[in-house]
Amino acid sequence: MEHPVRVDVTAQDTVRVVLTGxxxxxxxxxxxxxxxxxxxxxxxxxxSVDLSNVTSLDSSGVALLLLLRxxxxxxxxxxxxxxxxxxxxxxxQMAGLTxxxxxxxxxxxxxxxxxxxADGRVTAEVEVLDQPFGLDDIRIVRHRLSRYGVSSGxxxxxxxxxxxxxxxxxxxxxRHGGGRGHIRVTSRGDHLxxxxxxxxxxxxxxxxxxxxxxxxxxxxxxxxxxxxxxxDRVDIDTGAGGTIVRLxxxxxx
Numbered sequence: 001m002e003h004p005v006r007v008d009v010t011a012q013d014t015v016r017v018v019l020t021g022x023x024x025x026x027x028x029x030x031x032x033x034x035x036x037x038x039x040x041x042x043x044x045x046x047x048s049v050d051l052s053n054v055t056s057l058d059s060s061g062v063a064l065l066l067l068l069r070x071x072x073x074x075x076x077x078x079x080x081x082x083x084x085x086x087x088x089x090x091x092x093q094m095a096g097l098t099x100x101x102x103x104x105x106x107x108x109x110x111x112x113x114x115x116x117x118a119d120g121r122v123t124a125e126v127e128v129l130d131q132p133f134g135l136d137d138i139r140i141v142r143h144r145l146s147r148y149g150v151s152s153g154x155x156x157x158x159x160x161x162x163x164x165x166x167x168x169x170x171x172x173x174x175r176h177g178g179g180r181g182h183i184r185v186t187s188r189g190d191h192l193x194x195x196x197x198x199x200x201x202x203x204x205x206x207x208x209x210x211x212x213x214x215x216x217x218x219x220x221x222x223x224x225x226x227x228x229x230x231x232d233r234v235d236i237d238t239g240a241g242g243t244i245v246r247l248x249x250x251x252x253x
Contacts, residue, residue: 007034014046015039015077017068020053023061024167025138025174031064032071039075047072052083056160057091058167059223065092065101087160094229095222128192129185135174141183142167152187154251161230162249166194168223169245173198177243187251191232194247202238 006018015038017031038044049068054061065081072079081101084092092098128148133141142163149159166183173181177200184195210228228234233248 005031005034007031007038009038009042009044012046013042013044014048015044015072016048016050018050018053019061019064022056022139022142023054023064024056024058024142025135025171026060026064028060028064028067032067035068035071039071039077044075044077046078046080048080048082050083051081051085051088054083054085054088056163056167057088058164058171059226060171062092062095062097062222066097069101087157090157091160091164095226124188126187127184128187129183132180132182133170133173134180138167138170138174141170145185148185149251152251158251162192162251165227165231165247165249166196168227169194169196169247172223173200173243176200176203190251192247192249192251194249195244196247197242197244199242202240203236203243208236208238 005020008016010016015035017035035047047068049065057065069079079102081103084103089098089103092101092103098104129141129144131137131141145163145166146159149162154162166185170181170183173196177198181196181198183197186193186195207224227247231247231249233246235246237244237246
């Protein structure tokens, strides 16, 4: 996680968990240990998770929210999220978790894009980014993509989706593809093409099909599903020698 978590116990018998910044690549055990210690300090009847300063989540961040909810309910406490930004709330809505987490669905000004194809026009290719990455480099790649999104006039929600898709696939490369990968991003007309590769053992066949949305509250399996929902197109070439994931993302000006 890019920024630390703060956990404390308030006078109202509430365990308060404050998350900040980009909640990505979370080490769940470390956060849950802090929460367990706080809950043992004094009996609590309520867990409050403050997302006011959270700018983005990946699937591990969403899983953390589900694990915190599970901890609260098992202890007989109520669970509350507050301070969610519009784009974070829309992310949770796309994952089908607004009702489970006690949130109201955000008003949306555009539907999640459906899978699309090229219209046959020839467009120039402009290189945006080309670099290897490991765990410690994901933050740098996200920053460079964010700067490109701002400079090219992408909306905040489109920037959020771009960073989310890139982060999910890069995180999979780090966790399951040998710890390192390579990302190349090019601009073609009003689309970005992200090609993310690694030299891991490949993705099992059962994960390659377009699966139904994971059951709300289930931890895991949501990352690639969500990537397919927010990208115009997802192509995967995988085998024993490694994996190449090619994402086509709308980048309207």
